[in-house]
Amino acid sequence: MPGTFKMIELVGTSPISFAEAVKGAVAEAAKTVRHMDWFEVVNERGRIEDGQVTEFQVTIKIGFKIER
Amino acid sequence: MPGTFKMIELVGTSPISFAEAVKGAVAEAAKTVRHMDWFEVVNERGRIEDGQVTEFQVTIKIGFKIER
Amino acid sequence: MPGTFKMIELVGTSPISFAEAVKGAVAEAAKTVRHMDWFEVVNERGRIEDGQVTEFQVTIKIGFKIER
Amino acid sequence: MPGTFKMIELVGTSPISFAEAVKGAVAEAAKTVRHMDWFEVVNERGRIEDGQVTEFQVTIKIGFKIER
Amino acid sequence: MPGTFKMIELVGTSPISFAEAVKGAVAEAAKTVRHMDWFEVVNERGRIEDGQVTEFQVTIKIGFKIER
Amino acid sequence: MPGTFKMIELVGTSPISFAEAVKGAVAEAAKTVRHMDWFEVVNERGRIEDGQVTEFQVTIKIGFKIER
Amino acid sequence: MPGTFKMIELVGTSPISFAEAVKGAVAEAAKTVRHMDWFEVVNERGRIEDGQVTEFQVTIKIGFKIER
Amino acid sequence: MPGTFKMIELVGTSPISFAEAVKGAVAEAAKTVRHMDWFEVVNERGRIEDGQVTEFQVTIKIGFKIER
Amino acid sequence: MPGTFKMIELVGTSPISFAEAVKGAVAEAAKTVRHMDWFEVVNERGRIEDGQVTEFQVTIKIGFKIER
Amino acid sequence: MPGTFKMIELVGTSPISFAEAVKGAVAEAAKTVRHMDWFEVVNERGRIEDGQVTEFQVTIKIGFKIER
Amino acid sequence: MPGTFKMIELVGTSPISFAEAVKGAVAEAAKTVRHMDWFEVVNERGRIEDGQVTEFQVTIKIGFKIER
Amino acid sequence: MPGTFKMIELVGTSPISFAEAVKGAVAEAAKTVRHMDWFEVVNERGRIEDGQVTEFQVTIKIGFKIER
Numbered sequence: 001m002p003g004t005f006k007m008i009e010l011v012g013t014s015p016i017s018f019a020e021a022v023k024g025a026v027a028e029a030a031k032t033v034r035h036m037d038w039f040e041v042v043n044e045r046g047r048i049e050d051g052q053v054t055e056f057q058v059t060i061k062i063g064f065k066i067e068r
Numbered sequence: 069m070p071g072t073f074k075m076i077e078l079v080g081t082s083p084i085s086f087a088e089a090v091k092g093a094v095a096e097a098a099k100t101v102r103h104m105d106w107f108e109v110v111n112e113r114g115r116i117e118d119g120q121v122t123e124f125q126v127t128i129k130i131g132f133k134i135e136r
Numbered sequence: 137m138p139g140t141f142k143m144i145e146l147v148g149t150s151p152i153s154f155a156e157a158v159k160g161a162v163a164e165a166a167k168t169v170r171h172m173d174w175f176e177v178v179n180e181r182g183r184i185e186d187g188q189v190t191e192f193q194v195t196i197k198i199g200f201k202i203e204r
Numbered sequence: 205m206p207g208t209f210k211m212i213e214l215v216g217t218s219p220i221s222f223a224e225a226v227k228g229a230v231a232e233a234a235k236t237v238r239h240m241d242w243f244e245v246v247n248e249r250g251r252i253e254d255g256q257v258t259e260f261q262v263t264i265k266i267g268f269k270i271e272r
Numbered sequence: 273m274p275g276t277f278k279m280i281e282l283v284g285t286s287p288i289s290f291a292e293a294v295k296g297a298v299a300e301a302a303k304t305v306r307h308m309d310w311f312e313v314v315n316e317r318g319r320i321e322d323g324q325v326t327e328f329q330v331t332i333k334i335g336f337k338i339e340r
Numbered sequence: 341m342p343g344t345f346k347m348i349e350l351v352g353t354s355p356i357s358f359a360e361a362v363k364g365a366v367a368e369a370a371k372t373v374r375h376m377d378w379f380e381v382v383n384e385r386g387r388i389e390d391g392q393v394t395e396f397q398v399t400i401k402i403g404f405k406i407e408r
Numbered sequence: 409m410p411g412t413f414k415m416i417e418l419v420g421t422s423p424i425s426f427a428e429a430v431k432g433a434v435a436e437a438a439k440t441v442r443h444m445d446w447f448e449v450v451n452e453r454g455r456i457e458d459g460q461v462t463e464f465q466v467t468i469k470i471g472f473k474i475e476r
Numbered sequence: 477m478p479g480t481f482k483m484i485e486l487v488g489t490s491p492i493s494f495a496e497a498v499k500g501a502v503a504e505a506a507k508t509v510r511h512m513d514w515f516e517v518v519n520e521r522g523r524i525e526d527g528q529v530t531e532f533q534v535t536i537k538i539g540f541k542i543e544r
Numbered sequence: 545m546p547g548t549f550k551m552i553e554l555v556g557t558s559p560i561s562f563a564e565a566v567k568g569a570v571a572e573a574a575k576t577v578r579h580m581d582w583f584e585v586v587n588e589r590g591r592i593e594d595g596q597v598t599e600f601q602v603t604i605k606i607g608f609k610i611e612r
Numbered sequence: 613m614p615g616t617f618k619m620i621e622l623v624g625t626s627p628i629s630f631a632e633a634v635k636g637a638v639a640e641a642a643k644t645v646r647h648m649d650w651f652e653v654v655n656e657r658g659r660i661e662d663g664q665v666t667e668f669q670v671t672i673k674i675g676f677k678i679e680r
Numbered sequence: 681m682p683g684t685f686k687m688i689e690l691v692g693t694s695p696i697s698f699a700e701a702v703k704g705a706v707a708e709a710a711k712t713v714r715h716m717d718w719f720e721v722v723n724e725r726g727r728i729e730d731g732q733v734t735e736f737q738v739t740i741k742i743g744f745k746i747e748r
Numbered sequence: 749m750p751g752t753f754k755m756i757e758l759v760g761t762s763p764i765s766f767a768e769a770v771k772g773a774v775a776e777a778a779k780t781v782r783h784m785d786w787f788e789v790v791n792e793r794g795r796i797e798d799g800q801v802t803e804f805q806v807t808i809k810i811g812f813k814i815e816r
Contacts, residue, residue, distance in 0.1 A: 030187030041180035044109035051098030112177035119166030140504035234595030245588035248313035255302030316585035323574030370527030381520035391710030438799030449792035452653035459642030506731030517724035656789035663778030708752035
């Protein structure tokens with residue numbers, strides 16, 4: 001993968017699963033970032049309300065090629 | 069989130085997925101703990117039997133507000 | 137679990153989820169390794185193409201009993 | 205320090221500083237736990253509202269002697 | 273906290289304390305970033321001159337909601 | 341290991357060895373906790389007096405099944 | 409170093425060495441970022457093709473002063 | 477130590493101590509691996525039955541020279 | 545910062561705050577060490593007596609230039 | 613990168629540099645392992661003799677595709 | 681523990697056990713260092729010769745009060 | 749390696765490479781320390797001036813035998 005890449009850190013959220021939270025964050029990033037290449041999971045957390053898991057939160061880093 | 073919170077560490081298990089294992093541990097905790105607010109994934113492991121994954125195990129910390 | 141166990145490190149991949157990636161790596165290992173007992177998740181990453189997650193990659197360690 | 209000690213994990217909060225957040229958590233714990241001996245800082249976070257830090261949050265472990 | 277959040281990493285400095293260094297970094301960020309929600313302390317360092325601490329430096333991550 | 345497990349953190353002490361410190365903490369926990377299943381070593385420290393090691397201290401986490 | 413600094417994370421690549429990969433990433437960043445002050449190595453990896461190392465990849469964080 | 481070394485990861489078990497668990501794993505490895513040079517402790521755990529430690533488990537990495 | 549630097553590790557204590565504990569350790573070191581340049585916080589702990597925080601303890605590393 | 617990958621851990625050595633030590637380990641592995649894809653640096657150490665660095669040692673993990 | 685403490689890092693060795701290696705390092709340090717107060721285990725390794733563990737090596741940090 | 753070893757932590761600097769920075773720190777240490785045996789890389793950083801890397805900084809630990 002020649003070239004230089006930048007990494008950004010995002011937190012995605014989903015009521016369903018960590019996988020959906022990852023997909024949501026990537027989809028959101030795709031609105032403004034091009035050439036995204038890979039992601040790395042940094043951290044998994046979630047919210048509990050009334051004794052039930054209501055939100056999965058996943059912190060990811062996304063790597064994308066710097067184009068000029 | 070003013071106040072003081074306590075964190076407990078649990079291991080949930082599920083034959084299906086890590087997400088189900090998290091939900092199971094939170095549901096179990098809900099039987100005796102009130103005011104649970106968030107969880108953090110500490111560790112993910114699992115059991116293999118006869119060459120197949122038969123159990124997903126997830127260690128989580130749960131934070132809940134101390135009420136008095 | 138008396139005896140001695142060996143641990144190997146694998147990376148499984150799946151277009152669907154981390155859980156499927158784990159299952160795939162274990163199934164692949166089962167072709168040549170016997171007596172697998174547990175796995176531990178080391179790392180979760182993935183590939184992004186055209187702004188969408190196209191592959192989940194999970195690094196796991198698998199422990200199995202050394203038999204003689 | 206002969207004997208056996210138990211460690212509990214708390215999150216203290218304060219609008220002023222991390223030190224105050226530590227003191228608050230210890231004071232809260234003192235209502236129900238005796239023989240507390242030391243604490244260790246695990247994590248420091250905080251809340252931001254309207255562009256200003258409004259809460260310091262500190263996760264600590266507290267060690268106390270088990271008495272019987 | 274539904275939605276997607278971005279995290280940025282800043283180093284704040286203060287001649288007085290780590291808490292002031294955190295506040296300074298957040299205040300600086302507030303000039304260009306909206307919807308900041310929380311911060312996490314990554315690292316604490318400082319400068320020594322003529323045998324005295326003259327600067328507290330704190331590396332923090334700030335999470336803010338991506339709005340569109 | 342189906343079910344949900346709780347983890348508690350203890351510090352055991354012994355003038356003889358880390359192994360004895362582990363055993364002491366587990367024996368102490370056994371007075372009030374049932375169904376203990378495994379332990380994990382978190383940290384090993386000790387006390388020195390008059391230039392000699394006089395106490396081994398080991399921090400362990402103990403996992404036990406939640407029964408109802 | 410009074411003031412506030414921002415940190416960005418980049419991955420540089422080079423067929424020659426990790427040092428060249430660092431230099432490449434900094435040179436690329438210099439096209440758009442001013443006042444860069446220091447870097448920290450986060451991670452070193454590389455690509456292997458036909459049994460030979462063909463690319464060194466280094467993840468670095470770069471700190472630069474926020475000017476206004 | 478010129479040359480290239482390989483590292484393997486094993487879990488040794490012993491009812492007596494972590495040291496015995498290390499020795500057991502090394503002795504087991506010696507049946508098939510030659511030129512072992514050093515080991516590093518990765519992790520210490522154990523089993524508890526009926527409120528007593530019944531097994532010490534130690535994960536080690538063993539380094540040995542690749543000979544050809 | 546051309547030249548070679550040495551790092552030493554100290555634990556400072558203060559009944560007031562972690563910042564004061566840092567300053568105390570640096571002031572103590574200044575009695576025998578010259579050319580101190582920076583410090584890094586390694587660890588924060590403290591003592592609890594009668595249910596109150598009575599001492600803040602901070603472990604720091606101090607870097608100073610080796611002069612000859 | 614669809615499929616399953618295995619990771620092995622090696623220590624390469626070189627009198628010249630860490631980069632040469634990496635290359636040496638990969639070249640050695642290439643004698644028996646096919647389809648090597650990437651490496652990750654785990655650890656860098658070295659030997660000192662008569663006050664001079666005489667050997668650079670680098671621990672790497674190598675990932676390669678399992679073929680059948 | 682009011683006052684300032686210094687920490688030094690030592691590696692002790694023993695043909696018998698990690699505990700003996702700790703004791704040996706502390707005894708050696710006692711020849712030149714006074715007021716040693718505690719130690720922390722950093723790392724445990726060892727040497728293997730002819731397929732047998734011949735040396736236990738333990739890296740510890742020792743804390744001692746700076747007296748003047 | 750029977751006996752007791754001490755570890756010291758140094759930061760070496762070089763305008764050329766991390767390897768040169770390591771060599772420089774070891775050469776500097778050799779002026780006052782005898783029986784140095786090995787080093788371990790703790791951290792790699794560097795300085796950037798006018799958009800270019802002008803200094804490589806490497807933090808290492810050096811182990812040497814205590815002789816008496």
